[in-house]
Amino acid sequence: MSADEAVRPPALRAGDQVAVVSPSGPARPELVTAGVALLRSWGLRAVPAPHALDRDGYLAGTDADRIADLNAAFADPAVRGIVVTRGGYGVQRIVDRLDLAAVRDDPKPVAGFSDLTALQLALWRGARLAGVHGPGAAWRPERTGPAAAESLRNALMSVDPVVVKRDPADGTAGVSRPGIATGPLLGGNLTMLASTLGTRDFPDLTGAVLLVEDVDEPPYKVDRMLTQLRRAGVLRGLAGVAVGQFVRCADRWPTSVADVLADRLGDLGVPVLGGLPIGHGQDQLSVPVGVPAALDVAAGTLTVDPAVR
Amino acid sequence: MSADEAVRPPALRAGDQVAVVSPSGPARPELVTAGVALLRSWGLRAVPAPHALDRDGYLAGTDADRIADLNAAFADPAVRGIVVTRGGYGVQRIVDRLDLAAVRDDPKPVAGFSDLTALQLALWRGARLAGVHGPGAAWRPERTGPAAAESLRNALMSVDPVVVKRDPADGTAGVSRPGIATGPLLGGNLTMLASTLGTRDFPDLTGAVLLVEDVDEPPYKVDRMLTQLRRAGVLRGLAGVAVGQFVRCADRWPTSVADVLADRLGDLGVPVLGGLPIGHGQDQLSVPVGVPAALDVAAGTLTVDPAVR
Numbered sequence: 191m192s193a194d195e196a197v198r199p200p201a202l203r204a205g206d207q208v209a210v211v212s213p214s215g216p217a218r219p220e221l222v223t224a225g226v227a228l229l230r231s232w233g234l235r236a237v238p239a240p241h242a243l244d245r246d247g248y249l250a251g252t253d254a255d256r257i258a259d260l261n262a263a264f265a266d267p268a269v270r271g272i273v274v275t276r277g278g279y280g281v282q283r284i285v286d287r288l289d290l291a292a293v294r295d296d297p298k299p300v301a302g303f304s305d306l307t308a309l310q311l312a313l314w315r316g317a318r319l320a321g322v323h324g325p326g327a328a329w330r331p332e333r334t335g336p337a338a339a340e341s342l343r344n345a346l347m348s349v350d351p352v353v354v355k356r357d358p359a360d361g362t363a364g365v366s367r368p369g370i371a372t373g374p375l376l377g378g379n380l381t382m383l384a385s386t387l388g389t390r391d392f393p394d395l396t397g398a399v400l401l402v403e404d405v406d407e408p409p410y411k412v413d414r415m416l417t418q419l420r421r422a423g424v425l426r427g428l429a430g431v432a433v434g435q436f437v438r439c440a441d442r443w444p445t446s447v448a449d450v451l452a453d454r455l456g457d458l459g460v461p462v463l464g465g466l467p468i469g470h471g472q473d474q475l476s477v478p479v480g481v482p483a484a485l486d487v488a489a490g491t492l493t494v495d496p497a498v499r
Numbered sequence: 500m501s502a503d504e505a506v507r508p509p510a511l512r513a514g515d516q517v518a519v520v521s522p523s524g525p526a527r528p529e530l531v532t533a534g535v536a537l538l539r540s541w542g543l544r545a546v547p548a549p550h551a552l553d554r555d556g557y558l559a560g561t562d563a564d565r566i567a568d569l570n571a572a573f574a575d576p577a578v579r580g581i582v583v584t585r586g587g588y589g590v591q592r593i594v595d596r597l598d599l600a601a602v603r604d605d606p607k608p609v610a611g612f613s614d615l616t617a618l619q620l621a622l623w624r625g626a627r628l629a630g631v632h633g634p635g636a637a638w639r640p641e642r643t644g645p646a647a648a649e650s651l652r653n654a655l656m657s658v659d660p661v662v663v664k665r666d667p668a669d670g671t672a673g674v675s676r677p678g679i680a681t682g683p684l685l686g687g688n689l690t691m692l693a694s695t696l697g698t699r700d701f702p703d704l705t706g707a708v709l710l711v712e713d714v715d716e717p718p719y720k721v722d723r724m725l726t727q728l729r730r731a732g733v734l735r736g737l738a739g740v741a742v743g744q745f746v747r748c749a750d751r752w753p754t755s756v757a758d759v760l761a762d763r764l765g766d767l768g769v770p771v772l773g774g775l776p777i778g779h780g781q782d783q784l785s786v787p788v789g790v791p792a793a794l795d796v797a798a799g800t801l802t803v804d805p806a807v808r
Contacts (some may be wrong), residue, residue: 437713
């Protein structure tokens with residue numbers, strides 16, 4: 191896989207229309223209202239999709255309605271970008287029905303993370319579409335403050351390089367293997383990566399910088415998922431690993447999730463940088479995925495930049 | 500895949516030596532003592548392996564010690580069968596180091612379930628070894644009463660047909676699609692099946708009766724795992740589905756795990772029988788896996804019998 195193949199859609203500009211969609215779990219209306227207001231404060235014409243506030247058990251409405259909203263947003267030339275409301279679960283139920291021809295015809299930035307890693311992987315496979323790994327429009331100001339908002343705005347509305355610096359206070363900051371790695375940044379949520387194994391959407395990670403983060407998974411489950419990836423052979427050609435936040439990933443065992451990450455990633459023979467403020471934690475930063483990146487472990491930085499080769 | 504290829508090891512006889520091993524999570528010594536006593540009450544010479552009581556965080560000792568115990572049990576001609584102590588997590592870390600030549604040279608019955616589904620799948624792939632899906636030797640009499648003990652004894656010490664009848668009181672008893680299916684019974688723990696996707700051990704399920712059970716997985720995660728199996732295409736050639744116990748698989752959402760199973764299994768076009776007392780619930784029954792089976796939904800029975808074709 192070459193990063194040259196990637197399609198990075200144009201940055202959004204003030205005045206652009208953005209579809210706010212819910213392809214996964216149901217979003218709380220008041221949080222979507224806050225997110226729409228935030229997007230509008232940047233000059234974007236944020237418009238919730240018809241079923242953005244639907245709720246059907248743990249899903250944001252029926253499969254038919256969720257995929258219809260998503261495909262309509264890709265097909266509508268007036269829509270210049272897509273921001274999902276939140277993750278949860280559900281996009282895998284519909285992702286094989288994506289209108290990839292429409293995606294290829296009119297590439298648009300798609301922002302989201304967590305469950306939406308499965309959507310990003312499908313868009314990468316089917317259209318080599320670069321996306322934005324960042325918080326959804328169901329906005330929680332207490333968890334994503336001004337720096338997180340500014341980072342999302344930058345990722346959506348510019349193609350400026352993004353530099354993310356290791357947070358030494360993060361629980362995974364000690365997970366480290368020295369070196370410098372370059373390659374397209376791919377991945378996101380570890381559970382979604384493991385849940386995509388066996389499907390056509392699992393990406394070729396040869397030469398890639400793999401991003402992993404997760405939430406609410408005890409250490410043994412993080413071990414299980416990384417062990418599955420190892421056993422499947424998909425980590426063999428990696429350039430490096432960027433380790434984001436692992437939030438509430440502790441359980442009653444003495445083994446910490448940092449121990450597990452060090453054990454399962456430390457012998458791959460590639461640079462590993464932990465403690466990156468990307469994921470389900472406080473003040474997560476947004477990064478483009480599918481875009482060339484450089485990992486510098488000594489400097490403690492992940493740089494995502496089309497100019498990096 | 501033909502069931503004719505399967506190797507069903509000889510039934511154990513009184514006087515036979517049985518190795519009690521811990522390839523996954525750590526077992527409580529007093530429960531292993533109870534299980535060893537039970538096996539001995541059947542005339543089996545149950546011998547705990549050197550590291551059967553080891554503990555290393557969530558693992559029953561180091562990877563090296565756990566695989567050494569397992570491979571030693573397969574290689575020792577005095578050992579005629581293997582009963583694991585318990586599941587938990589860990590066998591996937593070592594299963595690619597199984598001495599499959601030793602397994603093929605001297606096939607022995609291996610009893611276990613839950614995490615050990617990954618071991619059964621590896622033994623099936625590498626040696627077409629039929630196994631026993633049943634409780635481990637870390638014996639909990641309060642959860643596995645006399646009927647469960649008798650069922651395990653029968654599965655280990657006879658090749659008699661096993662008939663398991665639907666429990667109408669089980670939460671998944673309503674999951675049902677009519678018909679009769681025959682084929683080798685394969686599978687076990689759903690989480691382990693999903694965690695084996697992408698590895699060489701995932702079985703060809705064409706013509707098989709798939710057994711699924713799980714514990715402590717909320718409905719949306721059961722949905723996610725079945726969706727992954729569907730997306731991977733591995734359910735396409737199934738003969739039928741035998742649904743065991745789904746224990747503590749509820750969460751705050753109104754959708755029940757029975758709803759999820761009906762949704763994700765109900766449109767496969769094959770017979771589905773829910774409510775089978777196999778798994779993590781009260782008084783689970785033991786069934787051979789890798790052995791020809793018949794599912795009769797109208798009769799509410801799963802029959803596992805080498806004579807079924």
